[in-house]
Amino acid sequence: MKEIEVLPPFIKLEQFLKLANVADTGGMAKMMILDGIVEVNGEVCTMRGKKIYDGDKVDVNFEEGTEEFICRIK
Incomplete structure (x- = not known):
């Protein structure tokens, strides 16, 4: 799982x-979200503009495997 550092208090999912x-x-981010391959905290997220906060887990389910990320506030 890769940590992604962002500025407080949140970042939008596309960003x-x-x-x-x-x-x-x-x-491209919008299409990934609308295609349903993005999960936030274990649930598929098709909502553009969703706010991602410190500690939120984001998974992207590609055909070749899943990439896992966690949001960390700087």
């Missing part, structure tokens, strides 16, 4: 995916 280098653009 988090770009910061974690799993999405190159905001449009």
Whole structure:
């Protein structure tokens, strides 16, 4: 699991995916979310703009495997 450091108090899910280098653009992040391959704290999240807080776990389920991240506030 990789830790991603963000500025307080939160980061939006699309921005988090770009910061974690799993999405190159905001449009790509949006499609990943709408396709249902992103989980936040163990539940599929299809809500764009979801706020990710310190300690939240974000999983991205690619065909070749899952990448796991945890949000940490700087």
